[in-house]
Every structure is written in C-alpha cells, then in structure tokens.
Amino acid sequence: MEHGFIAWAKQRAMRLPKIKLGIGDDCALIASDGSDWVVTTDSLCEGTHFILDQCGPQAVGRKLVGVNLSDLASMAAVPVAVILSLCLPRKSADLLGSEIYEGVCEACEKYNVAIGGGDTNVWDGPLVVHLTAIGTARPAGSWLRSGARPGDKIVLSGRLGGSLLGKHLDFEPRLKLAQALYPLGIVQAATDISDGLGIDLLNLTAASRCGAEVELDRIPISDAAMERSKSSGHTALEHAIGDGEDFELLMAVDPARIDQLPSEVDGVPLTVIGTFVSRTGLWSRSKGRIEQLQPRGYVHG
C-alpha cells in the first residue's frame, strides 16, 4: 500500500517552514537555529521483518539500529541519538526486552550513537520494535533523492541480492562510506536499498523527475543471490534487482567528476551500473538492446 498512501499523506500533511523536507525521502530534514536535524523512523514487526525463533532478540535489536542508521547514511547525516520503543509480548516481556536492548546497545556503541530514551509496553500481541534515529545534517547540504540529473552515473555500493540468507539481519549501514564520499562533492543524490534495487531506483528517479538506464551486466551480484537462484526459480540477476534489504547505497554521481570515485572504500566496492536519463522510467541495456526494466526484477523474455 505504501506508495499511494505516501502520496496522499504528503498532500494531506500541513507544511510548516521548519520542515525543509518532509514525507517521501529517507529522512525528514528539520530546520533549527543551529545545524539542521535529520530524523528517520522504522518499525520491525515479528513475522514480517524477522522470525524471532530463528534470529533471536539481540539480532532484532541490531537490525533495528542498522535500518535506521542506513537511512541516515543515505542522506550523509551524522548520527547523534536513537529513541527506542518496544511493544513486548506479555509472556516473555522482561527477558525479551533486555535482550533486544542489549542488541540495540551493541549497535549503538559500534556506531558511536547515544540512546536518548524510549518507551516500553507490554501487550498481548507479537513483538514490535520501533526506533527513531536523529542526526545532524551536513551544513553544505544533505544527499536527497531528488538531486539526480540526466547524465549522472548510477553508482552502487556492495553486491546485491539474496539478503534473506543472512544479510538482512547482519549488515553494515554505509555510514563510513557516506563519510568518505561526502567531502568529494561528487554525489548528487542518494537513497539506501531497502525495497530492492529496482524499486529504490524507481523512487529515486521519480523524486528527481528523470529516468534511469541500467547496464544489466554491470550489476554486482552477491554470492547469496547466486545461492538463492539455485532453488528459487529466479536468476541471480533477478534476485539482485528484486530482493530487498540490501542496505547498500544507490547514488547519482556527477559524470564530469566520475574519475574521482574510488573503486572501493574500506573493502566495499563501488560500481557504476548505468546512467540517469531524461526519458522517465527504468530501462535496461544488455547486449545492445534497450528494454523496459521491471522494478521487481523478474525480467521476462
């Protein structure tokens, strides 16, 4: 439902001058008498975003911090604090609460983020965990989804697909990468890959009012996507395009300065996979043919 809802919600919401950027990007940008604040929130629901019996509560806590910090990274924000809210099933509230919290603390320590406070609730439903992450914006401007221009190169961090085999729980929000790239001034737009390359690229092009042409042969495919393709009935490429929760960065890079793009940062590869174009929509280029690209990644024909 999310797309129609977000479009409507954006119209419905009152706009106030302090909101520089509201509904529809990875984070909100809130003006202040000091640095702007960057705020994001994500909830994880048992059975949808994790299977508690399989991953354990600490991994839920770490993932919760990771998904929110990934949003901050995609705007090149510097994380400051997180605020936690737990809805805990009654029968195991104490133990579950402390183990999730332990995972949250571990992740916060790793990324030097403070825990500002929160709220705990005990109820009769399954586990739901929420986090709001707050950071400061770069004074010279945040990376937005809306900054891509025709001609910009489409750049990806890492390798994509098959996150269900483990990466969806155990990933690195790309804070260091953003920190390394931001000072170069070559990134014009960015988002993180949470819904899958196809959908997130479509969202980025929609926000930038342009299209994208992807060279399919250049998409870096993860070992997990190869593994998944053995039994899923889809190709590894389809997994790379369609699977969600990669938590890699998808960026638009100034073509005039593309030679300044490092090939990797701290072992994380950076790959040019195509070009933003003025014709709207997603397009694939493979063996000289241009076709429409299905955002879900299940390419037919």
Place this chain on the structure above:
Amino acid sequence: MEHGFIAWAKQRAMRLPKIKLGIGDDCALIASDGSDWVVTTDSLCEGTHFILDQCGPQAVGRKLVGVNLSDLASMAAVPVAVILSLCLPRKSADLLGSEIYEGVCEACEKYNVAIGGGDTNVWDGPLVVHLTAIGTARPAGSWLRSGARPGDKIVLSGRLGGSLLGKHLDFEPRLKLAQALYPLGIVQAATDISDGLGIDLLNLTAASRCGAEVELDRIPISDAAMERSKSSGHTALEHAIGDGEDFELLMAVDPARIDQLPSEVDGVPLTVIGTFVSRTGLWSRSKGRIEQLQPRGYVHG
C-alpha cells in the same frame, strides 16, 4: 516491568556528551549547536491503549499525538514536528491507515505541529501506532522531574480520575498551560500524569530525591471519577490517585512565589495539593493524621 527495566537500561546505555538528559524523564534532551532538542516517543497498542472497535481509528491518531505532546508540555518544550510509524493489520490496512493519519493530521493542525515523515508497515498482528515528537527546549532550562526541593508546593492542573470514561481518548495536552506558566519562573519540576497521580508523584520525588505530603481533601476529583466510583468498588478519591491517563501536569512550585500562581489558565484550574518534604516516600495528610500513601491509590484502613 517498566521500572526495573528502565533502571537497568539507564545503566547499560552508553552516555555521550550530546545527551543532556537521557532515559528516565518524560523526554530526552539533546544538545545542539542551536537550541537543545526535546524528543519523546510513545507507542499505542490495540487492546492495551485503545479498543479500536469502540473508539475508531481517528481517535487513535488524535490520542497518539496527544500523549506525545503531553510529554513535551511537561518539559515546557515547544513542539516542532512529529514522525509517525504505523503497523497496520493486513485486512484493512489502507482504510485504517488513512483514518488514523487523518486523526494525526487534525491534532497536529490544532497544535501547530508539522508531520515530518514516517514509516508504514502491513503485518498479520493487531494495530500498533507509534509517534516520536520533537520540540525545542527553553533556552533558560527545561522543566525536569529532578528539580523539586523540600518545601516546594505540589501543584496539579485539572481534575483527576476516571479517564477510562472518555478523557483517555479526548484530552488536551497542557501546552498552553506550560506556555503561560513558564515565563513566571515559579515551576521547579514537572511531569505529566500518565500512570496516575500516585505513581507519577512517586517518580517525580524519586528523581528529585525527596518525598511528598499530599492533603487528600485538596485533590481535585473529576466527575468521571465520581461516576466510576458508583460501580467500581473504589472511592472517587482512589480513582483520582490511582487511575492513569489524566494527562494533566504535576508540578513543583517555589513556595516563596506561590502567590504568583494563577488559580486557572484558560479555564483549567490549578490546585495546590500538598508539599514536597525531605523525608522520602509518599505521605497523605487527612484530618490531622499522616499516613503512608499507596501510589496505586487504593487507600486501606
């Protein structure tokens, strides 16, 4: 579980210099290069905080904004923006989502607060709604729970008890009251009444390392508490002390300037109900006798 958990969580959390006030007050205070930011979060779970079939989704949205703004009011903060996260039951996600959002928008418009963004999820569990509210702190200092001193007067807004009969859904976060009282400089500490007068007063005294002596005859009792007492087996006074979700302000006021306290603000009465004392614990004074006061409000004997 909340008390033991919060105490442990506070110890476990890493402290960073930007968190001026973390776990354990109504809101977190986060330092900035401009005004400090005041951040609070609250989740409402179906079946625990509301019965969806009885109140309808718009009331859930309004309550969600209200409980968070009540926390900001209790620190005399000025609200700026809210960030919403919804976990919607699959079978009615679209309609439910837009109706809750409508309630959130109504409340935000009423209190001149912007909606900065959010996150929507569809899952197989019951409805959970979650909000983070962000405001700016008063440059001259926020009202904290820890500021009460022996001798300060215990002051309450409004009338207490019986919120289940309606007020728990339909209440006024005391932003105007805080705005009117703050400039007088007479309030030393504050919290909002969400768990019930007894428990919230106990929390405030614990944070301030003092005790409180309440004159039972002075506690302003709501009509709803009177109504409830007809069938609940408890007295109206017990409801006033023990019921939660009044969302009134509980304050410590400087005794030397108590004559500056208005008797009401915009029709909301302000009542002195006792005195903070150096002896820890909660005490009641009634007809010349001093007894220990049970925070749950079920006074025996």
